[in-house]
Amino acid sequence: MTSPVVIDASAALALILSERGSKLVRGRLTSWQRSAVDVYVPAHFWLEVANSLIRRHGQSTSVAFEAVHRLDGFGLLTADIDRPLVLLALDRAASTGCRCTTPRTWPSPTP
Numbered sequence: 001m002t003s004p005v006v007i008d009a010s011a012a013l014a015l016i017l018s019e020r021g022s023k024l025v026r027g028r029l030t031s032w033q034r035s036a037v038d039v040y041v042p043a044h045f046w047l048e049v050a051n052s053l054i055r056r057h058g059q060s061t062s063v064a065f066e067a068v069h070r071l072d073g074f075g076l077l078t079a080d081i082d083r084p085l086v087l088l089a090l091d092r093a094a095s096t097g098c099r100c101t102t103p104r105t106w107p108s109p110t111p
Contacts, residue, residue: 004040006042
């Protein structure tokens with residue numbers, strides 16, 4: 001069984017805005033999708049993406065809508081974040097030595 005993956009809004013924005021790392025993000029999302037890896041986003045992800053596109057990058061709401069639609073195509077799973085989940089994540093990170101990664105350090109999916 002392949003471990004699930006979590007991505008954040010910065011990875012999605014790199015993809016949407018064709019920023020540095022966008023090819024890597026697209027490649028990994030496509031590969032994970034083909035390998036049936038569950039890819040999660042935190043509940044605030046969708047608002048963060050839309051807000052950043054509109055307020056920070058000056059995009060229209062229609063561009064933000066299209067971006068959400070494009071991201072939907074990768075089958076992202078939205079995880080509600082509550083206190084128990086944060087505590088579990090912190091415990092897992094501490095017990096495995098896990099740390100946050102950037103798109104350049106993402107592991108490749110293993111079939």
